[in-house]
Amino acid sequence: MEPLKIGIIGAGAIAQRNAREAVASGVARLAGVFDVNHKVARNMAKALSAPFYPTVESMLASPDVDTVLISVPHHLHRPLGVQAAQSGKHVMMEKPVANSLEEADAILDACKTNGVGLTVNYSFRFLPKIQKAKQLVEMGALGDITGIQILQHQYKDPGYWTGARSNSPDDWRASREKCGGGFLIMTTCHIIDYVHFITGLRTERIYSEYGTLCSPAEVEDIISIACKLENGAVGSLCASSIMRGVDQNEERISGTNGTMVLNEDGISLFSTRPVDGLKPGKVHRIKKFPDVSWTAEWVRDFATSLHEGREPAVSGRDAWDNLAFITSAYDSMEKGMAVQVPVLPSVTGAKER
Numbered sequence: 011m012e013p014l015k016i017g018i019i020g021a022g023a024i025a026q027r028n029a030r031e032a033v034a035s036g037v038a039r040l041a042g043v044f045d046v047n048h049k050v051a052r053n054m055a056k057a058l059s060a061p062f063y064p065t066v067e068s069m070l071a072s073p074d075v076d077t078v079l080i081s082v083p084h085h086l087h088r089p090l091g092v093q094a095a096q097s098g099k100h101v102m103m104e105k106p107v108a109n110s111l112e113e114a115d116a117i118l119d120a121c122k123t124n125g126v127g128l129t130v131n132y133s134f135r136f137l138p139k140i141q142k143a144k145q146l147v148e149m150g151a152l153g154d155i156t157g158i159q160i161l162q163h164q165y166k167d168p169g170y171w172t173g174a175r176s177n178s179p180d181d182w183r184a185s186r187e188k189c190g191g192g193f194l195i196m197t198t199c200h201i202i203d204y205v206h207f208i209t210g211l212r213t214e215r216i217y218s219e220y221g222t223l224c225s226p227a228e229v230e231d232i233i234s235i236a237c238k239l240e241n242g243a244v245g246s247l248c249a250s251s252i253m254r255g256v257d258q259n260e261e262r263i264s265g266t267n268g269t270m271v272l273n274e275d276g277i278s279l280f281s282t283r284p285v286d287g288l289k290p291g292k293v294h295r296i297k298k299f300p301d302v303s304w305t306a307e308w309v310r311d312f313a314t315s316l317h318e319g320r321e322p323a324v325s326g327r328d329a330w331d332n333l334a335f336i337t338s339a340y341d342s343m344e345k346g347m348a349v350q351v352p353v354l355p356s357v358t359g360a361k362e363r
């Protein structure tokens with residue numbers, strides 16, 4: 011398999027890890043770096059012995075680049091994703107795919123029309139804990155899913171919103187127009203992705219409340235969502251970036267035959283069925299998982315998918331569905347009512363949605 015020749019677009023905070031892990035994946039080499047902040051791009055290019063490109067056009071015109079890994083503020087996902095696809099480059103996009111479904115449509119369309127691959131960095135799916143949870147659900151440990159509860163609380167200090175944690179400081183995270191939203195689209199989007207992945211279910215209807223209570227931002231720092239899944243299961247999600255002192259990350263998935271709790275300690279599973287060699291009717295704690303680089307796994311899967319001519323594990327459609335959940339949550343609060351989550355019937359665009 012030929013290695014991917016990856017051009018890095020955006021050399022800010024997360025791009026540091028993305029670039030290193032792309033190299034570590036063993037299926038890619040760094041073919042260049044571009045950032046409007048030339049200093050950070052030059053630094054990365056030097057550190058990773060890759061060429062520096064002074065403009066995005068020069069990178070996209072280069073035959074030495076066949077794939078771009080885009081890690082830039084959200085409002086730039088569409089223009090750069092579309093431009094890369096139109097230049098015949100495969101697109102690896104940081105999450106979320108875009109800020110709106112119309113923007114996401116444009117990216118999916120451009121990739122389809124130009125015959126290039128698209129994946130979005132929902133790579134937590136590759137964590138062994140998440141893979142194990144999905145396997146247990148598929149083995150029937152929970153029976154039919156009846157309920158999902160997600161809790162994600164952290165504390166983001168004011169510097170988070172002004173870019174103080176980045177090597178390329180900018181306050182785009184605080185802007186509704188640039189970021190598309192707050193904690194939900196920025197952070198909780200990963201959990202929404204992997205809970206849908208684990209259960210194989212999509213969310214059908216959403217009602218939400220959110221606010222900006224104590225952050226220097228236009229976007230939400232706390233959100234609460236009630237939802238109904240396609241099989242009738244009922245879910246809730248509470249997330250905030252203003253919980254002081256105690257981080258909390260927990261997903262509880264229950265069904266007709268059991269309950270599974272995922273948190274920092276691993277997986278706790280109760281099942282009335284004998285699955286995976288586990289005694290039924292008892293709570294089992296599954297704590298040990300191999301250490302893997304989820305980002306490198308994501309790169310490896312994308313390279314293999316192109317080689318095998320299949321969809322990547324995290325497809326454009328998956329990312330579109332994820333964004334449909336997020337934008338519906340924002341929509342619901344603005345309308346003051348429950349909303350249906352849109353469905354993408356094909357990747358040919360908004361007209362068919």
Ligand SMILES: NC(=O)c1ccc[n+]([C@@H]2O[C@H](COP(=O)([O-])OP(=O)(O)OC[C@H]3O[C@@H](n4cnc5c(N)ncnc54)[C@H](O)[C@@H]3O)[C@@H](O)[C@H]2O)c1
Pocket residue numbers: 019020021022023024025044045046047050066080081082083084086104105106131173176177178179180196
């Ligand atoms: N997967 C994860 O766990 C994870 C974690 C953090 C951030 N992210 C995502 O990564 C993306 C970037 O976030 P970040 O925290 O690295 O932001 P950042 O602000 O640290 O970096 C963004 C970079 O993009 C550059 N940039 C701006 N406009 C550009 C343009 N037109 N062309 C090229 N470069 C441009 C900036 O100069 C900056 O260096 C976002 O989509 C964010 O949601 C993902």
